[in-house]
Amino acid sequence: MSSKVKIAARLRPRLPGEPPDDGGVRVCHAENSSCSTGANSSLPPHDANANSSTGAGPNTSGSSTGSGASGSFTGIAVANPRDASQIFRFPFTSCYDADATQEEIFNADVRPLIDVAWSGVTVTIFAYGVTSSGKTHTMQGPPDDPGVIPRVVEALFAKSSSSSTSANETEKAEVAVSYIEIYKDDVYDLLVARENASRLAPKLPVRENEAGAVFVAGLASAPVASVRDFQGVYNTATARRSVGATLLNRASSRSHAVLTLNIKVRVLDPATNAIVKVREGKINLVDLAGSENNKLTGNDPSRMAESAAINKSLSVLGQVVHALNTGASRIPYRNAKLTRILQDALGGSSVGLLICNLSPAAKFRQDTLNTLNFAVRTKNIENKPAVNERDVRPPPPPALAPKIDLAHPPKPLAARPGARPSLVPRPTGAMRVSSVGLPGAGAYQPPSRGESRMSMIGVGHIEKEKEKMPPGLSEAEIDARIARAVEAEVARRLEEKEREREREREKEASSSRQRTKSPNSKRSPKSKGRELPPGLSPLLKRHKDLDDELQARLAELERKFERGNRDAGLADVLSPVSKKKTGRAYVALARAHSEQGNLQIALDLYRRAETYVPDNVKLKERWILFIVHVFLCRVGESASASASVPSAPSSRAASRASRAASVSAPSAPLPPAPVPARVSAPAASKLVSASRLAAAVSALRRVSHPRGVSTSALGGAHGKAIIEIEWAVKNDKAFKPSPKRPKKAKKTKAKIKEAEVEVGEMDVDVDGAGQGAPSGMNDRRARSESADVDAGQVSDDQMEVDEVESSLTGRDAFGHAFGTELTNTGSKRGVTDAGMETPAKRAKGKKQRVVMIESDEEDAYEPGAAPRKNRRRVGTVA
Ligand SMILES: Nc1ncnc2c1ncn2[C@@H]1O[C@H](COP(=O)(O)OP(=O)(O)OP(=O)(O)O)[C@@H](O)[C@H]1O
Numbered sequence: 001m002s003s004k005v006k007i008a009a010r011l012r013p014r015l016p017g018e019p020p021d022d023g024g025v026r027v028c029h030a031e032n033s034s035c036s037t038g039a040n041s042s043l044p045p046h047d048a049n050a051n052s053s054t055g056a057g058p059n060t061s062g063s064s065t066g067s068g069a070s071g072s073f074t075g076i077a078v079a080n081p082r083d084a085s086q087i088f089r090f091p092f093t094s095c096y097d098a099d100a101t102q103e104e105i106f107n108a109d110v111r112p113l114i115d116v117a118w119s120g121v122t123v124t125i126f127a128y129g130v131t132s133s134g135k136t137h138t139m140q141g142p143p144d145d146p147g148v149i150p151r152v153v154e155a156l157f158a159k160s161s162s163s164s165t166s167a168n169e170t171e172k173a174e175v176a177v178s179y180i181e182i183y184k185d186d187v188y189d190l191l192v193a194r195e196n197a198s199r200l201a202p203k204l205p206v207r208e209n210e211a212g213a214v215f216v217a218g219l220a221s222a223p224v225a226s227v228r229d230f231q232g233v234y235n236t237a238t239a240r241r242s243v244g245a246t247l248l249n250r251a252s253s254r255s256h257a258v259l260t261l262n263i264k265v266r267v268l269d270p271a272t273n274a275i276v277k278v279r280e281g282k283i284n285l286v287d288l289a290g291s292e293n294n295k296l297t298g299n300d301p302s303r304m305a306e307s308a309a310i311n312k313s314l315s316v317l318g319q320v321v322h323a324l325n326t327g328a329s330r331i332p333y334r335n336a337k338l339t340r341i342l343q344d345a346l347g348g349s350s351v352g353l354l355i356c357n358l359s360p361a362a363k364f365r366q367d368t369l370n371t372l373n374f375a376v377r378t379k380n381i382e383n384k385p386a387v388n389e390r391d392v393r394p395p396p397p398p399a400l401a402p403k404i405d406l407a408h409p410p411k412p413l414a415a416r417p418g419a420r421p422s423l424v425p426r427p428t429g430a431m432r433v434s435s436v437g438l439p440g441a442g443a444y445q446p447p448s449r450g451e452s453r454m455s456m457i458g459v460g461h462i463e464k465e466k467e468k469m470p471p472g473l474s475e476a477e478i479d480a481r482i483a484r485a486v487e488a489e490v491a492r493r494l495e496e497k498e499r500e501r502e503r504e505r506e507k508e509a510s511s512s513r514q515r516t517k518s519p520n521s522k523r524s525p526k527s528k529g530r531e532l533p534p535g536l537s538p539l540l541k542r543h544k545d546l547d548d549e550l551q552a553r554l555a556e557l558e559r560k561f562e563r564g565n566r567d568a569g570l571a572d573v574l575s576p577v578s579k580k581k582t583g584r585a586y587v588a589l590a591r592a593h594s595e596q597g598n599l600q601i602a603l604d605l606y607r608r609a610e611t612y613v614p615d616n617v618k619l620k621e622r623w624i625l626f627i628v629h630v631f632l633c634r635v636g637e638s639a640s641a642s643a644s645v646p647s648a649p650s651s652r653a654a655s656r657a658s659r660a661a662s663v664s665a666p667s668a669p670l671p672p673a674p675v676p677a678r679v680s681a682p683a684a685s686k687l688v689s690a691s692r693l694a695a696a697v698s699a700l701r702r703v704s705h706p707r708g709v710s711t712s713a714l715g716g717a718h719g720k721a722i723i724e725i726e727w728a729v730k731n732d733k734a735f736k737p738s739p740k741r742p743k744k745a746k747k748t749k750a751k752i753k754e755a756e757v758e759v760g761e762m763d764v765d766v767d768g769a770g771q772g773a774p775s776g777m778n779d780r781r782a783r784s785e786s787a788d789v790d791a792g793q794v795s796d797d798q799m800e801v802d803e804v805e806s807s808l809t810g811r812d813a814f815g816h817a818f819g820t821e822l823t824n825t826g827s828k829r830g831v832t833d834a835g836m837e838t839p840a841k842r843a844k845g846k847k848q849r850v851v852m853i854e855s856d857e858e859d860a861y862e863p864g865a866a867p868r869k870n871r872r873r874v875g876t877v878a
Contacts (some may be wrong), residue, residue: 002382005345005352006094007375008109009076012134013098014360021360024079025368027097028089030072036097076358076372081365090372092379098360102141106151109353113283114155116351117263118173120279120387124286124345125152128374129357130367131252131290138355139287140238148355149259149285153230156261156283170270176223176262177230179237180204180216182337183255184309190237190257191220201240206340214343221262234259242306252290254306256313256338259285279389284345288314288338291367313338318374320346324381346378349386354378574612583612 014021026035075091094109110125117123125148127135141147153175160173179190187204194201207217224230242254260282267277289310316336323331324347333343344350356375358368574582586609594602 001385003351003385005354005378005381005383006109007092007354007356007379008094008096008105009090009092009356009358009372009375010096010100010105010134010138011076011098011358011360012137015132018361019363022079022084022362024081024084024362024365025358025360026077027095028073028075028077029095030074033072035077036099078365078369078372081362081369088369088372090376092356092375102138102145102147102151105138105355106148106155109355110148110152111155113351113353114152114159116385117261117281117283118156118159118265118279120265120281120389121385122282122284122344122348122350122388123353124284124342124350125353125355126284126286126288126342126345127355127357128288129290129371130359130364133290133357133359133364133368133371135290135355135357136253136287138357139285149234150227150231152283152285153224153234153261154227156263157227157230170268172266172268174223174264174266175225175230176221176264177233178216178219178221178260178262179234179257180219180260180341181241181255181257182313182341183242184306185313185337187216187337187341188255189216189218189220190240191222191233194240206337214340216341253287254289254310256289256310257287258341259287261285275392277389278392279387281388282350284342284350286342286345288317291370312336317342317346318377321374321377321381325377345383347381347383349384351385352381352383579612583609586612 009027011025011027028035073089073091074093075089075095078088078090080086080088096105113123113125125139127139127148129135137147139147139149141150156173156175160175177191181188181190187206188201189204192201202218204219205217206214208214222233224233238257241257243252263279263281263283265279265281266275267279268274269276291311291314313336316332316339319332319335320339322328331347333339333346339346345352354375356371358371586605590602590605590609593599593605
């Protein structure tokens with residue numbers, strides 16, 4: 001349903017002091033074929049035969065055609081201010097001449113809207129017109145001749161007191177008032193007291209809620225219970241409104257005022273007196289500030305500013321109306337607070353009434369025409385009123401749900417002739433049960449839940465409950481009791497099931513604990529496969545003949561694995577940095593143990609380190625090696641214990657080892673163990689295991705790196721450690737770990753500065769030796785060196801190579817001779833000798849090779865001098 005904005009035009013009488021009415025503005029009524037002018041007109045009524053126009057001036061639209069300004073139409077006829085013989089006619093159904101009373105206007109156009117608001121719709125009534133045209137008079141009115149606002153309130157309370165709309169329902173209304181003014185495009189709450197005449201009330205923001213309704217945030221709302229209450233609130237608030245004297249109006253409104261009456265109607269059920277519905281209607285009563293011609297108003301600068309704001313907002317109002325009429329895609333509501341607040345009344349969901357106030361004075365003729373043009377356009381705006389009503393009745397209690405005969409439940413929909421088969425799969429024989437356990441044909445119930453309940457409770461249970469009911473109960477009470485009983489039964493059975501499940505879980509947990517405690521107990525290969533690390537399971541699956549000892553060993557490994565899981569739990573909650581640090585700590589610990597010969601512990605620690613750095617491929621490989629190592633050691637020991645000749649290749653253990661290794665590398669037969677002629681049993685076992693280990697490791701390496709990967713690529717520094725340990729085991733030698741790699745120096749400003757100082761010192765030292773480069777390097781050399789030695793581009797590896805090279809030649813990469821000789825002996829793993837420099841010293845050595853190039857202007861570096869801005873740094877700390 002749509003509703004057009006209704007227009008009512010009212011011509012005010014000529015005021016004392018105004019020039020005589022020239023009869024230029026006439027109110028015509030078709031019914032009595034007459035046109036009247038403002039009161040006290042000095043001119044006779046407009047000549048009915050005067051020339052008339054089919055428009056209302058160049059900017060008009062929508063005015064009707066007709067001949068003459070006769071009373072053949074209802075509306076306003078205005079003489080062209082430039083040519084009095086031309087008449088513009090504006091047809092409106094509601095037109096009031098100067099003699100019209102406040103009561104007439106109220107009864108004809110406003111009173112009907114009270115019922116609209118009462119029914120839960122927003123109604124907006126606004127007075128529009130040039131300054132001094134009588135807007136405030138129409139809306140507010142003097143105390144002895146109240147206008148629309150007081151009359152609306154009075155009618156509202158009268159309606160409220162006699163609010164009985166039907167025989168069944170009684171209505172109770174609550175009225176609350178809010179009152180704002182929009183002054184210079186800022187919103188102020190007129191209900192909020194101000195400390196003094198100056199505008200100290202806070203400006204209120206205009207917002208939009210999720211539903212798109214515009215509202216003034218933080219606006220006060222005063223409930224009023226009677227007309228007297230309202231008068232008290234309204235008079236106080238109105239006194240706060242910005243009013244100023246202009247030449248045209250002694251009490252000119254300097255702001256737009258919007259009074260809102262919020263009407264909340266509660267509809268009661270007469271039987272129970274309970275609230276059935278709530279409707280919330282609103283009446284917005286808007287007294288706009290009048291458009292002003294500053295030539296006529298004689299405004300001072302402050303009034304001019306007000307006037308500009310007023311005219312601007314009215315102009316936006318006009319643009320909004322125009323956009324609505326032309327069906328524009330964008331309506332410029334947001335261009336002014338006024339239009340934003342009146343958005344609902346203009347093309348929104350409210351019912352609107354625009355009262356056009358007209359002045360008969362000739363000086364306002366053009367403004368009058370503008371006002372009428374605006375009115376004609378506005379009347380084409382269509383709103384879509386919406387009723388704001390909600391049903392607040394509580395949902396019907398379960399006992400009042402449709403009753404079904406339990407003994408003869410309704411057929412499912414699909415079974416009815418012509419009914420659409422249900423799309424929900426339904427097991428045969430199962431009947432849907434409502435949430436309270438009653439068969440609910442109409443009530444929706446999720447199938448799974450309802451059906452499971454049905455299977456739990458069954459119709460028999462309900463029947464039993466029904467039988468238990470004492471006599472004399474009503475049907476509803478019986479239903480309610482059954483519902484409660486069934487609910488309780490469902491709850492009890494669910495609880496029982498839950499307890500049962502809990503017991504099962506506990507049983508399972510205790511049996512798994514038992515299994516862990518007794519490592520010798522028989523375990524199914526499946527459980528092994530599930531619990532052991534993935535790298536271990538394939539090997540075990542293929543060797544089901546492993547003896548008890550090995551089983552015990554595996555159990556121990558499992559425990560370690562579980563401990564690893566705990567570590568994994570801890571690793572989960574650590575930050576990446578902490579994880580890395582913890583992983584490094586484990587590696588360091590492993591190194592320490594390996595140094596002491598505790599290879600087993602070392603390898604275990606390497607494995608734990610893996611928990612914290614799971615993506616570290618090197619550590620994963622080390623874990624596989626460890627498993628093989630353990631396996632072969634055990635095999636080797638048992639072989640040595642059982643054989644008189646340690647190298648016996650035909651021994652059972654050795655053949656097992658051979659088989660195990662061949663699993664990993666079927667194409668790589670184990671080499672014969674290199675056993676010396678005379679060797680002790682333990683040493684022999686070690687050698688046997690070592691040889692098997694070496695074969696298995698190489699086989700594994702082939703498996704994991706089919707294309708062949710170098711040792712360093714296999715494990716880097718830590719991989720090397722593993723190989724070294726293996727080597728030590730194989731050769732029965734002490735294991736010497738490699739020294740830690742020096743950390744990379746960070747390129748911090750401080751270090752760069754420090755490096756500069758060091759370079760300065762280095763230059764001095766080198767000069768002192770008589771072999772270094774001169775402290776003042778020429779530009780060409782500096783450039784060529786900078787191209788070669790941009791420290792940012794020199795990798796660590798390159799530095800290692802340089803070190804070796806320079807240790808051989810005694811010169812650095814640039815041909816400089818060093819005062820101190822680098823002592824890297826070039827051993828096969830790059831391990832330094834006992835008297836070698838510490839990593840820190842090595843790092844320092846590297847620093848000394850950094851070349852700092854100063855700017856072209858400075859040949860010599862001044863030790864201790866602060867770095868200058870224009871220095872060009874082409875080399876930096878490695
Ligand atoms: N219908 C009327 N009957 C008698 N007097 C009227 C009527 N309409 C307006 N007046 C008088 O005209 C003067 C100006 O009216 P009013 O202040 O209501 O104009 P306005 O449009 O509100 O002006 P502004 O926009 O400057 O506030 C007032 O003195 C008012 O009493």
